[in-house]
Amino acid sequence: MSGKGFSRRALLLGGGALAVAACDPAEPAAPSASPAPPVVPAPPTPAGPVTVDRVWSAARGAELDLVLITPEGVPAADLPVCLALHGRGSSAKTFVDLGLPSMLTEAVRAGVPPFTVAAVDGDHYWVAVDEADDPQRMLSGEVPEWLTRRGLGLRTGGVPSAIMGISMGAFGALRYARDHRDLRAAAAISPALFVGWGDARSRKVFRDRAQWEAHEPLLHADDTAPVPVGVWCGTQDPFAGAARRYIQAARPVVSRLSPGGHTDKYWKKVLPDVLRFVGERVG
Structure with missing residues (x-):
């Protein structure tokens, strides 16, 4: 010193x-x-339904929000953890704004096995745009440490048991599942997938075509097996065509196409079903 x-x-x-x-x-x-x-004392195990902590991510070179959501009245210790990845232009707190805390509590009271949802701030379709900002490295290398320091996911060494994502976050969730074949569930909600390089390039995220091809879930539909995958998408969603292609190629265990757009209203409608899908597999 x-x-x-x-x-x-x-x-x-x-x-x-x-x-x-x-x-x-x-x-x-x-x-x-x-x-x-x-x-340095370890952060306490979350005692309430929602905890928001600030964490430093070396993988992303930034201080971020880590949002932990637990069913009300259920101790968080020893519960399995489901990662939750937000969409573009949003943040980890989006899942609180969508009402997920009360949805999770209601699902557990209805008989779904309890689990904790952990959301963290991301960007760039949850892939590395350069060495200084790598969201996937954060999810695989840093999130387990953040969770174990809070007494979460101890049975799996802090590694989440499931993952869900909305829009850009669904892209990231399916990408994460390729590297974590022991996941018990992966849920893609309104997945922002691209049927061609022209669509992907228009997002001004991917460095070049080769980088997009390396990460695009539509081009790696078989690479998540044997992870149980669920897909939800609104039929008025601009990504509905890509979602149908993914469903045809990946043959997910659950696929739900129902009326709705790429909106908060649709996500609030399907999240209870998503939580049941996850809870029944991780509990």
Whole structure:
């Protein structure tokens, strides 16, 4: 530790010892012990339905929100965890705004096995645009540590048991599932998928065609097996055509196409079904 870590009293005592040593070289001063590094307490296990913590992500080079949502009246410790990835232009707090805390509580009271939802801020379709900002590396390498420090997901070493995503977040969730084949569920809501490079390029996110092709779920529909995948999309959604193509190619265990657009109203309508899909598989 640098000299700044010593107290003024320690500095004075150290100075006195040096003075004695200078006067009596036969009696060398005993080296002073370095102070122990400070102990940083672990954040407490969430005690309420919603907890919002600020965390530093080295993978993304930014301070972010980590939002933890637990069924009301159920201790969070030992519950399985489902990651939740938000859409473009949104944030982790979106899931609170959509009413997910009350939906999760109602689902559990109706018999769905309880679990915790963990949402974190992301961007860029949840893929790396450069080495300084890599959301997938954050999800795989940092989220497990954040969860275990809070006493969550301990049975899996902090690794989430399931993942869900909305729009851009659905793209990211399906991408994450390719690298985590032991997931018990992956839910894609209004998935923002692209049937061709022209559509993908228009989003001005992907570095080039090769990067898009490496990540596009439509081009890797078989790569999530054996993870149970569910897909929900509104029939008036501009991504409905891409969702149909994905359903045909991936043959998810659940596929729901119903009236609705790419809107909060539609997501609020289908989230209870999504929570049942996840809870029945992770509980």
